Amino acid sequence: MAPPHQFQSHGSEALRRRLSSVVAAKRPNVAGFASLTPMWAGIAGTVVNNGTSFEVAISVHDSVYNTDFASALVPYDATEPDAQSEAIEQHVISTIRKFSTEHLCKFLGAGVTLSLLKEAPNLCTRLWLMVHTR
Secondary structure: OOOOEOOOOOOOHHHHHHHHHHHOOOOOOOOHHHHOEEEEEEEEEEEEOOOOEEEEEEEEEOOOOEEEEEEEEEEOOOOOHHHHHHHHHHHHHHHHHHHHHHHOEEEEEEEEOHHHHHHOOOHHHHHHHHHHHO
């Protein structure tokens, strides 16, 4: 098990300034999402620390190159599968939303490992809803 790791990259300040002009009252009405960078995610997870934690790792890539990754430990209790599933799903969704907001990108797809899917069976549905409702 690797120690928890946060995303290291930062969003483009120039792009953020350019998009901030989109919402200004005196500027032409331009769709702010026109400049979002398309990205994809690889998401894996497994039980670690003798069954007391669940490690979730997210790798972000631009269809060719891996651009960043993060991993985190979510407390794990095998006796509460529904609560555990919700905690894992919420962690993944919030992490991806935060990355998307900070880096001005839109996730177009994600690969999820079977071990993660067994622990959080609704994750793919929630990811699909997140991508299609934003």
